[in-house]
Amino acid sequence: MTPGAKLLAIESILSEVLSKVINTSASADNTLKTWYRKNKYVGSKDRKEISNSLFGILRYYFILNNIINFNLKSFDFKFSFQLVLIYYILIKNNYEYVLNSFDDGPYAPKMSEKKLKYLEAIKNISLSNNYLNSSFPNWLYEEFLYSFNKDTNSIFKSLLNEANIDIRVTNASQRDYVFNKILKYDQLAVKTPFSPLGIRLSKRLSLKHIKEFKNELIEFQDEGSQLATLLSGVKEGEVILDLCAGAGGKSLLLAALANNVKVIVTDFDSNRLNKIKLRHSWNKQKNNIEIYDNYHNINLYADRVICDVPCSGSGSWRRRPEEKIRISNNNFSDLLLVQQNILKRAAKFLKVGGELVYITCSLLKKENEDQVESFIKNNSKFQIVDLKYSWDNIVNSKSWVSKKKFCKLLPSIHNCDGFFIALLRKFE
Numbered sequence: 001m002t003p004g005a006k007l008l009a010i011e012s013i014l015s016e017v018l019s020k021v022i023n024t025s026a027s028a029d030n031t032l033k034t035w036y037r038k039n040k041y042v043g044s045k046d047r048k049e050i051s052n053s054l055f056g057i058l059r060y061y062f063i064l065n066n067i068i069n070f071n072l073k074s075f076d077f078k079f080s081f082q083l084v085l086i087y088y089i090l091i092k093n094n095y096e097y098v099l100n101s102f103d104d105g106p107y108a109p110k111m112s113e114k115k116l117k118y119l120e121a122i123k124n125i126s127l128s129n130n131y132l133n134s135s136f137p138n139w140l141y142e143e144f145l146y147s148f149n150k151d152t153n154s155i156f157k158s159l160l161n162e163a164n165i166d167i168r169v170t171n172a173s174q175r176d177y178v179f180n181k182i183l184k185y186d187q188l189a190v191k192t193p194f195s196p197l198g199i200r201l202s203k204r205l206s207l208k209h210i211k212e213f214k215n216e217l218i219e220f221q222d223e224g225s226q227l228a229t230l231l232s233g234v235k236e237g238e239v240i241l242d243l244c245a246g247a248g249g250k251s252l253l254l255a256a257l258a259n260n261v262k263v264i265v266t267d268f269d270s271n272r273l274n275k276i277k278l279r280h281s282w283n284k285q286k287n288n289i290e291i292y293d294n295y296h297n298i299n300l301y302a303d304r305v306i307c308d309v310p311c312s313g314s315g316s317w318r319r320r321p322e323e324k325i326r327i328s329n330n331n332f333s334d335l336l337l338v339q340q341n342i343l344k345r346a347a348k349f350l351k352v353g354g355e356l357v358y359i360t361c362s363l364l365k366k367e368n369e370d371q372v373e374s375f376i377k378n379n380s381k382f383q384i385v386d387l388k389y390s391w392d393n394i395v396n397s398k399s400w401v402s403k404k405k406f407c408k409l410l411p412s413i414h415n416c417d418g419f420f421i422a423l424l425r426k427f428e
């Protein structure tokens with residue numbers, strides 16, 4: 001593809017993502033995949049640039065939007081086109097590339113006097129020192145400030161980076177074997193620094209290679225999600241209820257963590273559970289996972305209830321940056337209520353002596369510490385278990401950042417998706 005055709009392709013995909021983001025749950029990743037299916041002629045190098053730029057623009061979305069509002073309001077071009085140009089010129093520092101892309105072939109953007117003025121106007125903007133402050137709309141900025149105080153900017157900065165591509169093996173003993181095999185296709189792959197089960201790829205594995213690894217039971221799972229599952233404290237012989245199992249990212253690993261465990265999985269959204277059934281079909285832990293489409297049909301007391309609750313997803317906004325554009329202050333308040341209700345429901349399924357595991361992939365205090373502390377206040381039969389000891393056992397590292405008994409994984413420190421994990425024991 002010529003650079004001009006690429007810029008127009010990025011603009012067109014971006015425009016589609018933005019048109020869907022508010023009113024549908026469509027992901028940028030799926031929109032991009034559909035575009036690739038319709039444009040099979042696009043080579044792998046071009047695909048890489050298109051997807052890196054699309055996700056880059058979505059990560060910088062509010063910063064770019066702010067630049068338009070403050071510096072370029074007098075120009076009247078299509079919004080998505082402006083975002084692409086500003087991203088390439090100011091963030092990627094690639095003015096010449098953009099300039100030469102115009103009129104570089106039949107599929108390129110056409111140059112005009114007005115557009116040339118626009119490109120020059122962008123070039124003359126210097127990013128202010130506090131550009132990170134416009135990373136989010138005001139209400140979200142306040143949520144981050146409440147959660148991180150003086151560390152807010154380092155969190156904002158980390159959310160502008162690319163997400164990792166991590167896979168995990170089922171047992172730590174398999175990691176070296178799989179890692180050596182992976183190195184044949186990806187010489188830059190490394191073992192994940194904290195999870196003993198993870199391998200970090202430097203590029204996507206092709207479908208052919210994914211099929212080849214089926215027998216090794218690898219799964220795509222971010223290191224943060226691996227650690228959240230490992231920290232759930234699963235013990236031999238337990239009955240575990242995974243209340244928000246979704247597509248089963250954590251359920252399969254829960255079922256493999258100790259001998260003789262039984263995992264009951266359910267979710268509010270039965271369509272998501274269908275995906276577990278699919279993943280399940282090439283997984284060895286077939287006999288110890290039971291799927292319930294409707295949690296009302298579950299009648300048991302579990303040793304461990306996993307609540308991987310729906311949340312803002314702010315810990316994974318590097319991976320799904322469109323989510324930060326989608327979320328509103330109202331959605332956020334609704335999510336807080338859903339989380340409280342799930343905690344209440346989970347408590348009813350738990351045996352005395354059992355443990356409730358509260359997990360979010362959120363960075364925000366109101367979804368994390370505040371939820372757990374308010375639950376404990378209203379449920380005097382529960383106490384918080386200190387996760388620091390499990391962290392030391394599993395991770396064997398000094399990178400514990402929480403000042404409390406909860407575990408916090410931060411993209412700015414652990415360079416994985418952000419997670420919050422709390423363990424609550426029912427003692428009476």
Ligand SMILES: C[S@@+](CC[C@H](N)C(=O)[O-])C[C@H]1O[C@@H](n2cnc3c(N)ncnc32)[C@H](O)[C@@H]1O
Pocket residue numbers: 243244245246247248249250251267268269272308309310311338342
């Ligand atoms: C963070 S996702 C779970 C991800 C999954 N555990 C994994 O590891 O892939 C949260 C899940 O909660 C489900 N959910 C939403 N509202 C719910 C509710 N009121 N009760 C139970 N599950 C709910 C969603 O359908 C979603 O699958």
